[in-house]
Amino acid sequence: METTRIQxxxxxxxxxVQRSRSVDRVVRGIATSDGAGVKLTRVLxxxxxxxxxxxxxxxxxxxxNKDDYIGGFPDHPHRGxxxxxxxxxxxxxxxxxxxxxxxxxxxxxxxMVAGAGVVHSELPEQEDGRxxxxxxxxxxxxxxxxxxxxxxxxxxxxxPTVALPSGGTVRVLAGASHGVAGAMTxxxxxxxxxxxxxxxxxxxxxxxxxxxNAFIYVxxxxxxxxxxxxxxxVEAQRMGVLDNAGQADxxxxxxxxxxxxxxxAGQPLNEPIAQYGPFVxxxxxxxxxxxxxxxxxxxxxxxxxxAV
Ligand code: MN
Numbered sequence: 001m002e003t004t005r006i007q008x009x010x011x012x013x014x015x016x017v018q019r020s021r022s023v024d025r026v027v028r029g030i031a032t033s034d035g036a037g038v039k040l041t042r043v044l045x046x047x048x049x050x051x052x053x054x055x056x057x058x059x060x061x062x063x064x065n066k067d068d069y070i071g072g073f074p075d076h077p078h079r080g081x082x083x084x085x086x087x088x089x090x091x092x093x094x095x096x097x098x099x100x101x102x103x104x105x106x107x108x109x110x111x112m113v114a115g116a117g118v119v120h121s122e123l124p125e126q127e128d129g130r131x132x133x134x135x136x137x138x139x140x141x142x143x144x145x146x147x148x149x150x151x152x153x154x155x156x157x158x159x160p161t162v163a164l165p166s167g168g169t170v171r172v173l174a175g176a177s178h179g180v181a182g183a184m185t186x187x188x189x190x191x192x193x194x195x196x197x198x199x200x201x202x203x204x205x206x207x208x209x210x211x212x213n214a215f216i217y218v219x220x221x222x223x224x225x226x227x228x229x230x231x232x233x234v235e236a237q238r239m240g241v242l243d244n245a246g247q248a249d250x251x252x253x254x255x256x257x258x259x260x261x262x263x264x265a266g267q268p269l270n271e272p273i274a275q276y277g278p279f280v281x282x283x284x285x286x287x288x289x290x291x292x293x294x295x296x297x298x299x300x301x302x303x304x305x306x307a308v
Contacts, residue, residue, distance in 0.1 A: 006107060006156060006171075008163040013179030017205040017250035021214065023225045023232035024243040029060060035122070036071025039063060043217055043239045044136075046275065051241065052213050053268035054139040054189040056081060056280055058239070060219065062088075062132035069131040072123035077299050078114035079290050080145040080280040082138040082186075084193065085110045085122070086173060090131035096120035097299060100151040107156030109173055111184055115140065115147040117290070117299040134217075136264065141188045142271050142282050154183045167202050168255075171195040175265075177206060192265040198223070198255035206263060207250040214242040214251065214265035221259030227252055234261075 027048070029041035044058035063069060072092070085092070091105040096112070097119040104110045104122075112118070124131065140147070160172045162180045172182035175192030182193070190212070198204050200221075208214055216225065217239045224231035225240055233256065234240035242251055242265075251263070272282045279290045293299060 006161050008161045008169060009180060011162050011165055011178035011180065014165075015178055015205045015207050015250065017207055017252050019248050020205075020225070020227045020250060020252035021208065021242040021245060021248040022230070023234060023240040025241040026232070026234055027239040027241060029237065029239070034059070035073030035076070038071060038073065039068040041237070044215075048241070049273055049275075052215060053270065053273075054191075054266045055213070055215075055264065056137035056139050056273070056275070057135075058137075058217065058264075059135045060217065060237075061134075062130075062219070064130050066126075066128050069124055070127065073121060074123070075119050075121050076278060077117060077119045077294050078112075078278045079117040079294075079299070081114060081140050083112045083114065084136045084138060084173070085112075085133065086136075086193075086195070087133040090129070090133065091125040093123050093125050094120060094151070096149070096151065098149045098151065102151070102153040104153070105155075107159070109154040109159060109183070110151070111154060112151045113140070113147065113149055115145065115149045117293065118149045119299050134262065136193070137280070138186075138189060138191055138266065139269055139273070139280060141269055144188070145281060145286075152184070159183045164198075164202075164204065168196065168198040168204065170197075170204070189266045189269065192263065194263040196253070196261055196263060198253070198259050198261075200255050200257045200259075203252060203254045205250060205252045208242075208248075208265050209267070210244070210246060210248070212265045212267050213244065214263070216240045216242070216251075216253065216261050216263050218259060218261040220261075221255060221257045223259050223261060224254045224256055225251060
């Protein structure tokens with residue numbers, strides 16, 4: 001059996017949080033399917049896009065049944081935002097019209113900036129076994145929506161995994177935690193993307209900039225969010241939207257049982273959002289232009305170096 005060896009690094013700084021944010025809403029995702037019949041749970045849905053600006057969508061998928069994933073996501077377009085796919089288990093092949101190709105597998109991630117437009121496919125390279133992971137959509141600022149598309153593979157070994165002093169680990173996909181810089185840094189939206197494994201009874205703290213929108217998604221176990229004694233419980237398969245209380249300087253999360261969760265935060269853009277399926281722009285006119293560009297085949301022919 002193939003295993004992915006994750007090397008941990010020590011924390012180089014403490015995260016000090018004087019006052020924790022709390023949960024102002026617990027959200028249960030919506031079961032749906034996308035691509036060629038892939039079953040998934042849409043955790044962050046369109047009605048939360050303003051509340052969780054700059055994040056547009058979060059899908060969670062996890063199944064041992066190949067019929068739930070085998071169709072994959074054949075050729076489809078995107079424009080105007082970034083997609084971050086994080087694979088806990090399974091293998092998916094990515095190909096896109098900008099000429100990129102990569103294999104996404106156990107513990108690895110893929111960061112794609114669709115920018116001015118890509119057509120890509122995401123297809124499973126397994127015919128049985130478990131497929132589990134997440135896809136997050138991160139908005140681009142208006143000024144960058146028509147940037148040249150690009151793509152980066154982040155294999156498991158490229159994602160720092162920090163051993164927490166009190167037990168547990170945090171994988172730093174983007175941003176920084178406990179003094180360790182993540183695999184990706186992005187300007188403007190400054191996303192933080194952490195995957196935290198916390199043994200029962202242990203506490204995790206993370207400083208967060210006051211203006212950033214933030215949420216957790218618990219995928220194993222259960223946690224309590226907030227300073228001791230006044231927290232809200234978030235159970236598995238639930239998203240906890242963190243409040244934006246002015247005095248809070250971060251979040252404190254305690255594992256009520258062995259728990260795994262994502263902590264995601266970012267600087268809101270506060271710009272108009274116009275979405276039509278896989279296209280996210282600022283105005284309806286830009287959506288009409290996007291549909292015309294796609295219809296006329298201008299996506300697939302955009303060379304990454306010439307898109308503006
Ligand atoms: Mn896609």
